[in-house]
Amino acid sequence: MTAAPPPETLRAPLVVEFPFTRSLGPVQSAFLTGLREGVVLGVKTSGGKVMVPPVEYDPVTAEEIRELVEVAPTGTVTTWAWNASPRPNQPLATPFAWVLVTLDGAGTGLLHALDAPGPDAVRTGMRVRVRWAAERSGAITDIACFEPCDAGPDDGGPDSCDGAPARPHDGAFADPVTGIVAAARLDYTYTPGRAQTAYINGLAERKTVGERCPSCHKVYVPPRGACPTCGVATTDRVEVGPAGTVTTYCIVNIKARGLDIDVPYVYAHIALDGAGLALHGRIGGIPYDQVRMGLRVEPVWTEGGRHPDHYRPTGEPDADYDAYKELI
Ligand SMILES: [Zn+2]
Structure with missing residues (x-):
């Protein structure tokens, strides 16, 4: 039961x-x-x-x-x-x-x-x-x-x-x-759990909320409720971002069905400021062949969006490699 x-x-x-x-x-x-x-x-x-x-x-x-x-x-x-x-x-x-x-x-x-x-x-x-x-x-x-x-x-x-x-x-x-x-069809009732519920509720206010491990102090975004390294629950909520750094990326040349985005475009791993690991998102507002590791980006929200539509350059100088090399 x-x-x-x-x-x-x-x-x-x-x-x-x-x-x-x-x-x-x-x-x-x-x-x-x-x-x-x-x-x-x-x-x-x-x-x-x-x-x-x-x-x-x-x-x-x-x-x-x-x-x-x-x-x-x-x-x-x-x-x-x-x-x-x-x-x-x-x-x-x-x-x-x-x-x-x-x-x-x-x-x-x-x-x-x-x-x-x-x-x-x-x-x-x-x-x-x-x-x-x-x-x-x-x-x-x-x-x-x-x-x-x-x-x-x-x-x-x-x-x-x-x-x-x-x-x-x-x-x-x-x-x-x-x-x-x-x-094939599978019907679920999905429950994201305590940690991701807080993450999703945070997104509704255009905030990104992670959780910090009480043992190693790594901040997980999105949070999963536990630190897989230390094996302990994460309960300390931390707001991260909104800006972040591109740690690595790929150029997408295949158009996905139902996705109204012109190819090529860039999909990147982005370490939000304060986060201990990177999440992923699309990079816009810059030609695809000018995206680079270390590029500083910020989220762009659209009306009614439940998560950032994409990330765009902030105009800041690129981050030093040493600042994000552990987050790739
Ligand atoms: Zn830990």
Whole structure:
């Protein structure tokens, strides 16, 4: 159990979201293309085990597997867990069961969703069948979910719950799927902790607040709450800057998406006056090829900005190397 943070500590939602693009080898390509065509493919190991979903290498012998087989769209639930509160982008918007299904002809379980009215309607050993998505593109979501088929007529028709043994398949399809893009998304509630809360609150007043180690007296900016060298908590708050010294820098020649800054520009390590280590920021107000180590800079704030937009030269003489050589 996690203790609730003190009330003075900031909390905010944080979403990390990015598309994950991957290419498919011959086995995964055949599996996903098969789903698009309404066929479930697995692989057969040299030991005779049929694996669905398929893998490219035998988990026991590590040998390459290339023998594809087709299994039935029906199977048996081997274990399950009820999901009472589906999250966005899960297979079903209504409560459902996560199930491991061993499809008829397969020897391993496939993880998917089972559409059932409630947990009382789910049991280990129950018979289920694939419910295909109306629109299929070559993805695991081409199986919309599984549905119970205990009551289905076992007459061999399209709704049959009869199983069938695995049979060979050559994996040849027209227009095979060769790659997929999966949207990865992580939802956090981020809390920066006591020290960084003070740092962020300081920035709201256009101040930079660090913390001094009571043992070695180094001032950490941004503060992390402890001195990693001495292993003790830092509690002594110190305002540093606002001016500082460029200790080292790089010239950025690649334009980042969503960043409205012309390239080339300079990104620098800046030791604010009084700080025991450098933070980083963009340097503006000077041609990129005139930025140098020792350049004295000050922050430039924009209206509503939550941190300095960039740093510009103060016009002071450059700092001596000895003054910042420990802060590079
Ligand atoms: Zn220390």
